[in-house]
Amino acid sequence: MPVERLMPTDESADLIELTREVCRRELAPRVDAAEAAGEMPREIFRTLGRSGLLSLPYDEELGGGGVPYEVYLQVVEEIASVWMSVAVGVSVHALTCFPTVTAGTPAQQESLLRDMLSGELLGAYCLSEREAGSDIASMRTRAVEHEGGFSIRGTKAWISHAGHADYYTSFVRTDDLGGKGLSCFVVPADAAGLTVATPERKMGLACDPVAEVTFDDVHVDADRLVGERGQGMQLALAALDAGRLGIAAAATGLAQAALDLAVRYAGERQQFGRSIGGFQGLGFMLADMEAAVSSARSSYLFAARLKDAGRPFSKQAAVAKLMATDNAMKVTTDAVQVLGGAGYTADFPAERFMRDAKVTQIFEGTNQIQRLVISRHLLNH
Secondary structure, three states, X not given: OOOOXXXXXXXXXXXXXXXXXXXXXXXXXXXXXXXXXXXXXXXXXXXXXXXXXXXXXXOHHHOOOOOXXXXXXXXXXXXXXXXXXXXXXXXXXXXXXXXXXXXXXXXXXXXXXXXXHHOOOOEEEEOOEOOEOOOHHHOOOEEEEEOOEEXXXXXXXXEEXXXXXXXXXXXXXXXXXXXXXXXXXXXXXXXXXEEEOOOXXXXXXXOOOEEEEEEEEEEEEHHHEEOOOOOHHHXXXXXXXXXXHHHHHHHHHHHHHHHHHHHHHHHHOEEOOEEHHHOHHHHHHHHHHHHHHHHHHHHHHHHHHHHHOOXXXXXXXXXXXXXXXXXXXXXXXXXXXXXXXXXXXXXXXXHHHHHHHHHHHOXXXXXXXXHHHHHHHHHOO
């Protein structure tokens, strides 16, 4: 069921319609088989890139689409309503471009961004470690400077696109200064000493491969350092604020898909001589699901408008991520309930929606961390 949107311009409305057409033509026919097989849909990202859908929030002079973040996020939501793994991948890829867009030198932007934003190169975002998840200042992966560049040693965990990425935007320790000692590098996937472990076995997002990435004295040239030495924490946190909105939008799209499925099923399924949607208990459940989806959408759009206006949006990004992902978990669970026994089978995508929703409460900062971020903003510390 297409969502009616208030678009700021006719061009934005056209962009949403383009996204829907690409989803209908390229994503919808492939999603069920690919998710069942757990196949990384690499060519889909090239298709999205060639359609201009991977570069939307970045300036046109850098090779981007130059659209407001508010519009970009609605594109992410549309993709998620058809294929959640791909929408998460789009959001992750945007994260990998963020440091080069915001802190890269003109030479780095010229040499890297065109292929990044076109989708010809797909990125992975190497931040987390087994012992440094929410506490990124405690990371141990280290880059040692030597003549001509740096040598990186350590292991990153839970990395989306691992083994399929063309480059790894990597945050590593360059100095023993806590959070002030982190720096950012764009590491080519074919760098000697970079290896990828067997993908994790996950409960959802089967087409989003996640694995450990090990750097065994990986050499990177000095011109692959993005931003100033020691600027990594600042870049990572700024990227995560934007990334949380991407996950909020994706979670909203997933919840919308679950709601649409539940509404269709409730209208078609007959019991006691009428559709089950006509029973008040189930009708009220559907109403609550709609309220949850609509409030999640309003929350991420409000945060995006703050970002587009150049105003602080970190607190509202955390609110949006918290609300949208908690709501997605509830809505997808309720969708399974509406479908009853059918919802528990793989014959319908409801059970996949439910499995996909869970991780949204965990990555880009767990929802417990979002509450911590929000409370610190409220208390000004």
